[in-house]
Amino acid sequence: MADDMMTIHLKVWRQAGPDKQGRFENYTVEKVNPHMSFLEMLDVVNETLIHDGEEPIEFDSDCREGICGTCGFVINGQAHGEERGTTVCQLHMRSFSDGETIVVEPWRARAFPVIKDLVVDRDSFDRIIAAGGYVSVGTGPKPDANSVKIGKDVSDKAFDAAACIGCGACVAACPNASAALFTGAKVSQLAMLPQGKPERGRRARRMVHQMQEEGFGNCSNIGECEAACPKEISIQNIAKMKREYLRAIFTDS
Amino acid sequence: MIPLKRALSSPTGRKFVMSISGIALVLFVIVHLLGNLTLYVPDGGETFNRYAAGFEAMGPFLYVIELGLLAVIVIHMTWGIATALKNRKARPEKYAESVDSKGGPSNLSLASKNMIVTGVALGIFLVVHIWHFRIRKVYVAETTEIDGNEHADLYALVHAAFSDPLWVAFYVGAMLFFGFHLRHGFWSALQSLGAMKPEWSKGIYALGFFVALVLTVGFMGIPLYIYFVG
Numbered sequence: 047m048a049d050d051m052m053t054i055h056l057k058v059w060r061q062a063g064p065d066k067q068g069r070f071e072n073y074t075v076e077k078v079n080p081h082m083s084f085l086e087m088l089d090v091v092n093e094t095l096i097h098d099g100e101e102p103i104e105f106d107s108d109c110r111e112g113i114c115g116t117c118g119f120v121i122n123g124q125a126h127g128e129e130r131g132t133t134v135c136q137l138h139m140r141s142f143s144d145g146e147t148i149v150v151e152p153w154r155a156r157a158f159p160v161i162k163d164l165v166v167d168r169d170s171f172d173r174i175i176a177a178g179g180y181v182s183v184g185t186g187p188k189p190d191a192n193s194v195k196i197g198k199d200v201s202d203k204a205f206d207a208a209a210c211i212g213c214g215a216c217v218a219a220c221p222n223a224s225a226a227l228f229t230g231a232k233v234s235q236l237a238m239l240p241q242g243k244p245e246r247g248r249r250a251r252r253m254v255h256q257m258q259e260e261g262f263g264n265c266s267n268i269g270e271c272e273a274a275c276p277k278e279i280s281i282q283n284i285a286k287m288k289r290e291y292l293r294a295i296f297t298d299s
Numbered sequence: 300m301i302p303l304k305r306a307l308s309s310p311t312g313r314k315f316v317m318s319i320s321g322i323a324l325v326l327f328v329i330v331h332l333l334g335n336l337t338l339y340v341p342d343g344g345e346t347f348n349r350y351a352a353g354f355e356a357m358g359p360f361l362y363v364i365e366l367g368l369l370a371v372i373v374i375h376m377t378w379g380i381a382t383a384l385k386n387r388k389a390r391p392e393k394y395a396e397s398v399d400s401k402g403g404p405s406n407l408s409l410a411s412k413n414m415i416v417t418g419v420a421l422g423i424f425l426v427v428h429i430w431h432f433r434i435r436k437v438y439v440a441e442t443t444e445i446d447g448n449e450h451a452d453l454y455a456l457v458h459a460a461f462s463d464p465l466w467v468a469f470y471v472g473a474m475l476f477f478g479f480h481l482r483h484g485f486w487s488a489l490q491s492l493g494a495m496k497p498e499w500s501k502g503i504y505a506l507g508f509f510v511a512l513v514l515t516v517g518f519m520g521i522p523l524y525i526y527f528v529g
């Protein structure tokens with residue numbers, strides 16, 4: 047076991063606060079177990095830092111099983127690291143080589159300001175959802191189960207779009223820092239389903255306009271977002287959002 | 300309903316403007332190339348000059364078409380430059396380790412990353428090109444007789460230009476930018492409009508390469524043909 051242990055050199059973005067000047071700091075981590083996740087490796091680094099009376103490296107995480115979307119930063123220029131379809135909490139040290147230097151920096155976008163170190167403020171995503179990424183339901187008696195029929199092909203596509211965990215990797219990876227995949231996934235998921243149809247026009251308008259207010263860039267159809275998405279959500283959802291928006295230009299509903 | 304101003308400036312709406320103007324330019328460019336293919340006819344320029352003279356027969360209607368075309372180009376350029384500037388502002392602090400492609404479904408390439416660069420190069424090219432052949436046709440060109448009428452000898456103007464290796468290099472170079480712009484542009488325009496079924500996406504991206512290649516080779520061949528063959 048001990049023979050497998052790795053040595054890793056880290057170059058981590060350290061920034062004390064939102065308005066503070068940040069810089070890269072170098073750390074060497076010895077005896078890294080290759081079966082640790084990237085976050086567990088950072089936990090070990092932080093133990094040492096705390097022990098030495100220094101400020102630990104701040105990063106976000108919650109479930110650590112790739113389903114909540116809390117974690118995420120850029121590793122060697124790639125959102126969530128080089129491996130496709132994965133979050134940093136599910137990225138293991140065995141995918142790096144012994145002695146490697148790894149550059150770690152936060153998501154970079156005007157709409158995602160840095161709070162501290164690797165933690166960014168993603169409230170802009172919440173505001174996009176609040177603008178229309180929901181279905182208004184009337185209260186009243188509960189409808190019968192299966193009273194609303196949805197075809198398997200439609201429900202599959204809607205489900206694929208609904209897989210978004212809102213981590214922000216799409217924005218981080220996009221050369222334009224556009225939130226088109228995040229917004230498109232929600233617009234298209236709800237527009238496909240009967241429950242979401244009544245509000246589809248209003249939703250497309252409000253969500254696209256909120257995305258603009260937040261200062262995200264404009265989609266250039268490069269598709270780096272899809273490559274970086276831990277849930278591999280397709281940019282077909284962006285095309286669907288374009289159709290929804292086009293429709294919403296001319297209709298009231 | 301969305302107010303017009305908003306519809307033309309929102310992230311999705313502004314790309315409608317770019318893609319519709321872009322598609323209009325692609326259609327124009329296809330017609331332009333088809334016409335210019337007459338330059339390949341080895342008859343001392345008679346076919347080409349006849350084709351060019353045909354435009355004069357349109358009278359003032361020609362100006363309407365030319366102004367319309369100019370408007371489309373100006374709109375495309377204005378929206379393109381404004382969009383690129385906004386995109387730049389969306390990431391004020393750059394990554395230290397520059398993001399290269401994660402591969403897979405991504406279309407990140409020299410072409411897709413540099414639309415604004417190839418676009419601005421095309422804008423500069425267009426100014427030179429319009430001066431070179433459109434304006435000089437009126438003020439510089441000799442005349443030639445077609446069916447008893449005097450017409451500008453546009454062929455002689457083109458021929459003289461493409462006997463100069465510097466002009467040949469300029470046009471060949473410009474067409475490289477054009478090819479890269481279209482390689483991403485064709486697919487991008489259809490995706491921006493949402494004008495595709497998921498199953499078509501790969502095919503349209505491939506078609507974009509084909510369209511860019513055919514148009515680029517077609518245009519690029521003209522100066523090369525005239526320089527090397529005559």
Ligand code: HEM
Pocket residue numbers: 264265266267314315317318319320321322324325328372375376379380382383414415417418419421422423425480481483484485487488489491492
């Ligand atoms: C005159 C100078 C030009 C400039 C400054 C320019 C600029 C741009 C820019 C910046 C984009 C990318 C938009 C984005 O991805 O965010 C673009 C897209 C495009 N351009 Fe141009 N361009 C020019 C000329 C042309 C010409 C001559 C054609 C056609 C023959 C053309 C066809 C297209 C197409 C089809 C698109 C895709 C539209 C879309 O992404 O929705 N452009 N242009």
Ligand code: FES
Pocket residue numbers: 106107108109110111112113114115116117118133134135136
């Ligand atoms: S911590 Fe939940 S997805 Fe990584």
